[in-house]
Amino acid sequence: MKKILIVEDDADVASNIECVLSKEGYSVFVANNGAAGIAAAKIRTPDLIIMDIMLPDIDGGGAIEKIQEYPPCKNIPVIFLTGLMSSDEEGDNVNVGGKMYPGIGKPFDFPRLLEKIRKYVK
Numbered sequence: 001m002k003k004i005l006i007v008e009d010d011a012d013v014a015s016n017i018e019c020v021l022s023k024e025g026y027s028v029f030v031a032n033n034g035a036a037g038i039a040a041a042k043i044r045t046p047d048l049i050i051m052d053i054m055l056p057d058i059d060g061g062g063a064i065e066k067i068q069e070y071p072p073c074k075n076i077p078v079i080f081l082t083g084l085m086s087s088d089e090e091g092d093n094v095n096v097g098g099k100m101y102p103g104i105g106k107p108f109d110f111p112r113l114l115e116k117i118r119k120y121v122k
Helices: 011-023 036-046 060-071 111-122
Strands: 001-006 027-031 048-052 078-082 094-097 097-103
Touching: 001 011, 001 060, 011 027, 011 048, 011 111, 027 036, 036 048, 036 060, 048 060, 048 111, 060 094, 078 111, 097 111
Parallel strands: 001 027, 001 048, 048 078, 078 097
Antiparallel strands: 094 097
């Protein structure tokens, strides 16, 4: 079973994503801030990380940099969630720390999120 880490400070958003992904057969775990996300990634080594960009303690880009410093997590794919782009914005990529990552704007629809997840987690 593929493992997905959700790092999202909005409990309702995180819960909704967790519910949908669990029904799709993924093993899902949630962290509500960047520090908790870093710790969870190092402990569980997920197959994919869904990361909010704007978090209360450390931004999503900073959290991903810390996660990728840990060798087993270096190549884990990341999908960023952001309110900084619209859900229908073209390109679907976000620049985080000078690197381009797939992104999805909030609010988002689940079929689109699942499509992105399936590109990286088979």
